[in-house]
Amino acid sequence: MDFSFVTDPRYDLLGAFWMTVQLTFWSAIGSFVLGVILAAMRVSPVPLMRSFAGGFVNIIRNIPLTLIIIMMSQVVANQLGLRLAVREAGVNPQAFLNSQNFRLAVLGFIIYTSTFVCEAIRSGINTVPPGQAEAARAIGLRFTQVLGIVVLPQAIRAVIAPLGSVLIALTKNTTVASAIGVAEAAALMVTLQENESDKPTEVFLVVAAGFILLTLPTGLIFGAFAKKYQVKR
């Protein structure tokens, strides 16, 4: 086994995995926020909000992620003309392309992953005894207060471990971003396979090891947090 390509300056292995981490980080934050909003809409007393969130979740999570990401670039950006970065005239457009593709990918991941976050949180809401919400309403709290002060804090504490699974899935899903030219780990793997075509097994092993290094600690940390913060009933 010849792993010499790991230290070859032509291949920015650390940079590629750093891009994976960045994609995961921003997508995780965005999909948590959107997921909480969707979950709140799904349990809200307004029928329109409930049905919108329900429809959104059921449609988006049943579309393959690759399709969503390619659609973000080919349809939303190229055909419909959405620009998430500014292209300055006379400057090398590489910086524009990089931020444009990165943001498109993050947006796609947020849309996709938020549906899974929403469903995880909704299952957490179901673990909160109904008496709590009834009591909160009885002392005169509004819906937003019932949800924000009483129900959601307990719900989220109950679903830390499932959210960890969603985060691990998201980390691995970021490999799809290479389909629209984001220079993350999977894109580097394809380059390595092209240039180092005599050692495909080594390339696979290195990239797989990189992902395990990223996701294994995530699982352990979320497991520990789940134990620490779970609501004891």
Next chain:
Amino acid sequence: MKLRRIGSAVAGAVALALVVTGCSSSTPQTTASSIASAASSVASAGQSVASAAQSAAGSALSSAKSSVAGAVSSAVAGAVADSQVLTHAGDGKVTVGIKFDQPGLGLKNPDGTFSGFDVEVAKYVADQLGVKPDGITFVESKSAEREGLIERGEVDYIVATYSITDARKEKVNFAGPYFIAAQDLLVKSDNTEITGPEAMAGKILCSVTGSTSAQKVKDNYAADVALQEYGTYTECVEALRSGAVDAVTTDNVILAGYAAQYPGELKVVGKGFSVENYGIGLKKGDTAGTAKINAAIASMIASGAWRQALDDTVGSDFNVTVTPTPTS
């Protein structure tokens, strides 16, 4: 507890190696040899665990692995001669790897037939080896899978825009070249600004992920070019048509296929740069088969069937700058 964890990690690594080597074996007739090669990879995984402590030289290990694989596969093949392709051709049946998704070169049509220049070359070579057209089985060989397909013996030879490179020669034998392609640019027909790779400064160039062709333009011609990568050339062509990228780059013969799909809308710039030698890949060390296929290519070019096939598939207006002479 600790020991058990390490044990499960090793088991996981072995399983991974199994999956990696065994995943693309889909042709039933070669299951035996792919199982054999998977078994040898398990053996080599064991070796690698052992040698990790001593930090043994990688090349020694990989040569040991290939000799194990070779021994196993020849044992599977039984008492036949060294050349897999000639043995199979003698039985009147060959399996050929081609591309399924490249218009003009190797394309699987909706009705299940195959068309393209690579297909024509593959058929001519088979004919010269004494195999009738209905004795040819075409299988898909994607770029990343080509070496593996040959090494495991799942295909007898591969004609799939397979550029001859030194790294690949380590793993397979090449006959040919049967075609000399040049890298070129595909642009919109009304584009007069882009006349060659030097004019790409400040423009967006599209290529597929991991391909070296876009990198070459950046390194050798225009440092200021921006690279957009997509998964397939079709996506690049769509982006070009919508104006999101300014040009698409890869080998001219591939681009000619796309330009022919959108006549009047797209054109190949026609200023070839950086030569790519397409070869026919076959099993490493099969000198008899290589010589036989080289002779077949030479006869195809000399007889005029080569130019005819090119006219029929890529188009008669495709300008051949260099006619290849099979040597390697």
